[in-house]
Amino acid sequence: MSINSKKNLKNVYSPYNGLSRQMVLEIYNHVLSIRKEKGLGQRSLKKEVKNKFKKDFSENTISGWIHRNIIPYANETTQFKPKTIPPEKELYELYEKRKVSAGRIAQKYLVSTIVVINWLKKYSIRLRTHKESMNTGNIKKELSELRLTKVTKNYKILTPEKAYILGVLCGEGYIGTNFLKLEIRRDIQFIKEFLRCIEEVYGIKYGFYYYSKRNSYISNITSKIICADLLSYGCFRTKEWDVPSLIINADKKKLISSFLRGLYDSEEYSHRYIISLTSVSAKAVQNTSRLLKKLEIDNRIKSYRNYFTINITNRKNLQKFKDIIGFTIKRKMDKLKW
Numbered sequence: 170m171s172i173n174s175k176k177n178l179k180n181v182y183s184p185y186n187g188l189s190r191q192m193v194l195e196i197y198n199h200v201l202s203i204r205k206e207k208g209l210g211q212r213s214l215k216k217e218v219k220n221k222f223k224k225d226f227s228e229n230t231i232s233g234w235i236h237r238n239i240i241p242y243a244n245e246t247t248q249f250k251p252k253t254i255p256p257e258k259e260l261y262e263l264y265e266k267r268k269v270s271a272g273r274i275a276q277k278y279l280v281s282t283i284v285v286i287n288w289l290k291k292y293s294i295r296l297r298t299h300k301e302s303m304n305t306g307n308i309k310k311e312l313s314e315l316r317l318t319k320v321t322k323n324y325k326i327l328t329p330e331k332a333y334i335l336g337v338l339c340g341e342g343y344i345g346t347n348f349l350k351l352e353i354r355r356d357i358q359f360i361k362e363f364l365r366c367i368e369e370v371y372g373i374k375y376g377f378y379y380y381s382k383r384n385s386y387i388s389n390i391t392s393k394i395i396c397a398d399l400l401s402y403g404c405f406r407t408k409e410w411d412v413p414s415l416i417i418n419a420d421k422k423k424l425i426s427s428f429l430r431g432l433y434d435s436e437e438y439s440h441r442y443i444i445s446l447t448s449v450s451a452k453a454v455q456n457t458s459r460l461l462k463k464l465e466i467d468n469r470i471k472s473y474r475n476y477f478t479i480n481i482t483n484r485k486n487l488q489k490f491k492d493i494i495g496f497t498i499k500r501k502m503d504k505l506k507w
Contacts, residue, residue: 336431
């Protein structure tokens with residue numbers, strides 16, 4: 170073999186780490202079978218392959234099989250076409266100077282991530298640790314974009330669940346440009362319902378934790394797209410909040426009742442013969458009163474110093490409130506018994 174031929178061999182990379190065609194197809198068929206049977210993702214399937222066949226396949230390769238319908242040897246004229254290793258200077262520029270991840274480089278050259286890692290090792294280019302990789306600007310940007318793309322495409326629609334979220338924010342919680350925090354004392358049903366609505370509207374499941382010092386449940390939601398969407402409905406500050414105009418002008422009683430349930434879950438005082446809501450925002454109280462009257466629930470507004478209170482009295486009105494709006498919180502519902 171000539172010296173030039175040996176040099177060329179150094180610059181090629183055989184697919185599937187030199188495994189036989191029969192073995193690759195056997196692993197491929199097993200992966201599809203397990204995927205169909207158990208619905209596993211590429212990470213779990215990678216472990217399955219390693220346990221059963223004692224072979225390491227990259228997640229990128231398995232992802233191609235299950236998500237992009239790549240079939241091994243489907244086009245054998247290109248399947249084993251050697252991949253020329255890019256020049257050292259080119260790889261160094263991408264990986265070291267521009268901080269492009271090995272995975273992104275793999276996509277650029279249409280190879281697996283492990284192939285790129287082997288290229289970097291060949292040129293003695295130091296591999297980043299996991300911590301170093303996560304701190305690069307490119308990765309932070311990718312993770313941020315990934316969080317945004319998880320949100321469902323239909324989140325702009327005003328549904329009863331979103332109306333409930335808006336009602337809660339008018340009464341409780343803090344929301345900024347990229348962070349929403351809700352802290353609920355005692356009532357676990359309340360925070361569970363709020364997070365259920367968040368998941369229903371935005372397609373992302375968030376959790377909460379118990380803070381014993383204040384006997385409260387806290388949930389932190391970090392999402393620019395969720396916060397931007399909710400803030401587009403209006404202001405939720407204590408002194409400046411108002412009922413969103415889309416709720417005020419809503420024709421569907423379900424939207425109105427869901428908003429009011431969220432608001433009253435947050436801010437209400439209830440007794441057997443009265444339900445009250447107090448705020449420093451006169452405009453918000455007036456518009457809340459309008460919503461109640463839309464549902465044919467009579468109410469009265471009283472003012473004291475800088476505070477404004479809506480009172481619902483009379484058993485007939487209280488019964489309407491219970492039937493049409495109600496509370497998520499059981500202890501509040503239990504008070505409306507005669």
